[in-house]
Amino acid sequence: MIDIERLDPSSYNPDQTFSISDDQWISVTNNGLSKRVTILIRVCVATGIVVFLISLLVPIFCFNGKSRSTTTTTTTTSTTATTVTTTSTTSTSSTSTSTTSTSTTTTTTTTTVSCAPGYSATPAAKCVDTLSNFYSCGSIAYVCSSNYTICSAGVCKIAPDIQLSKPTAIPEWAGMPIDDSIQQVTLSVNITLYNYSTNIVTVSSNGVLCLSSCSSAYANEDLPTASVGGPTAFGFWDDLKIYSGTAQAVYYGTSGIAPNRITTFEYYTSNYASPINYYHFQIIFYENLPNIVKYVYFEIFDGGASATIGVQQSSSGPSITYSVNQAYAVAYNTTLLFNTNKGTMIRLN
Numbered sequence: 074m075i076d077i078e079r080l081d082p083s084s085y086n087p088d089q090t091f092s093i094s095d096d097q098w099i100s101v102t103n104n105g106l107s108k109r110v111t112i113l114i115r116v117c118v119a120t121g122i123v124v125f126l127i128s129l130l131v132p133i134f135c136f137n138g139k140s141r142s143t144t145t146t147t148t149t150t151s152t153t154a155t156t157v158t159t160t161s162t163t164s165t166s167s168t169s170t171s172t173t174s175t176s177t178t179t180t181t182t183t184t185t186v187s188c189a190p191g192y193s194a195t196p197a198a199k200c201v202d203t204l205s206n207f208y209s210c211g212s213i214a215y216v217c218s219s220n221y222t223i224c225s226a227g228v229c230k231i232a233p234d235i236q237l238s239k240p241t242a243i244p245e246w247a248g249m250p251i252d253d254s255i256q257q258v259t260l261s262v263n264i265t266l267y268n269y270s271t272n273i274v275t276v277s278s279n280g281v282l283c284l285s286s287c288s289s290a291y292a293n294e295d296l297p298t299a300s301v302g303g304p305t306a307f308g309f310w311d312d313l314k315i316y317s318g319t320a321q322a323v324y325y326g327t328s329g330i331a332p333n334r335i336t337t338f339e340y341y342t343s344n345y346a347s348p349i350n351y352y353h354f355q356i357i358f359y360e361n362l363p364n365i366v367k368y369v370y371f372e373i374f375d376g377g378a379s380a381t382i383g384v385q386q387s388s389s390g391p392s393i394t395y396s397v398n399q400a401y402a403v404a405y406n407t408t409l410l411f412n413t414n415k416g417t418m419i420r421l422n
């Protein structure tokens with residue numbers, strides 16, 4: 074370091090000449106450090122820049138790596154899960170006679186939604202069945218135009234298609250609005266549940282088929298239920314309605330040749346409060362597979378959120394429950410098989 078005091082001419086006799094050797098001069102930009110120290114600092118600065126750049130790049134590479142693995146996860150489980158980021162804002166405000174304070178908390182959380190079979194996650198973390206969702210028909214966020222009322226098998230349609238090739242509508246219900254009704258139907262072949270065989274079936278408009286005593290109750294319950302007495306198929310026990318002036322009905326028909334005949338009941342109904350919120354499904358019995366009943370679902374607007382699905386032998390059981398008031402329980406094409414002899418159930422679709 075240079076001693077300023079020693080160089081100050083004012084502390085000398087102004088007339089006196091003095092000399093300062095060259096190496097005592099410092100340039101304005103020189104900080105007075107030795108050359109060696111300067112080199113050391115340059116090396117340190119260079120090293121610092123490299124470390125800084127690495128510290129910036131490493132997280133970027135790590136993040137990219139994570140992104141790639143997230144993409145892979147999304148791809149492998151694309152029909153069942155997605156990851157989205159939601160932001161929620163909470164504001165709190167308190168006032169007293171002397172002070173007013175307002176606090177705002179913003180929380181950002183990552184939500185992962187897992188969708189039930191048959192459902193896909195939207196970017197907004199909702200689960201939709203693209204085979205029957207009007208607002209995601211055929212693919213996520215494809216909205217059917219106002220010319221249509223439903224999405225069926227992933228295609229926008231004006232109304233559901235009746236699936237039975239030779240459907241017979243329950244004649245007593247034709248042309249009338251039907252709500253909370255039961256009607257007896259005589260079949261050309263017996264159907265069997267829990268070893269109970271009959272060709273007389275009582276159809277409830279609320280999604281229930283009774284092989285013995287029946288009920289028109291719309292309020293679904295857990296199984297076994299005292300609402301009905303004998304062997305019963307609860308294909309979709311909910312508050313269903315048949316609107317007049319539409320093709321809505323409960324259809325039935327038997328196809329094939331003995332001993333391999335198939336008897337199908339097709340409910341083409343809607344919600345008690347809306348004629349275009351459909352509940353469309355089939356209940357199928359096979360002559361050569363006694364004690365087995367199959368349920369196949371098509372357009373089920375709420376996926377089973379207020380329905381009971383299952384079978385029971387009597388008001389005190391035994392019974393097999395698939396779902397009770399479970400949203401997303403069924404999707405378009407969901408197929409359930411109940412074996413009332415073994416007390417087992419399988420889902421095929």
Ligand SMILES: *[C@@H]1O[C@H](CO)[C@@H](O)[C@H](O)[C@H]1NC(C)=O
Pocket residue numbers: 218219220
């Ligand atoms: C809806 O139907 C009208 C009348 O048939 C037709 O002109 C229009 O192009 C249709 N719109 C869509 C989006 O299909």
Ligand SMILES: *[C@@H]1O[C@H](CO)[C@@H](O)[C@H](O)[C@H]1NC(C)=O
Pocket residue numbers: 204226227406422
């Ligand atoms: C419904 O399932 C059946 C098989 O059970 C399949 O042949 C058909 O293609 C499915 N329909 C749709 C629209 O996925």
Ligand SMILES: *[C@@H]1O[C@H](CO)[C@@H](O)[C@H](O)[C@H]1NC(C)=O
Pocket residue numbers: 263270271272273
């Ligand atoms: C068919 O059902 C009737 C009652 O509806 C019953 O009397 C008859 O025994 C059944 N037939 C067979 C083969 O189980």
Ligand SMILES: *[C@@H]1O[C@H](CO)[C@@H](O)[C@H](O)[C@H]1NC(C)=O
Pocket residue numbers: 267268413414415
């Ligand atoms: C139905 O009958 C068969 C043959 O008699 C018997 O083995 C089976 O346990 C019965 N199943 C039920 C649910 O009663």
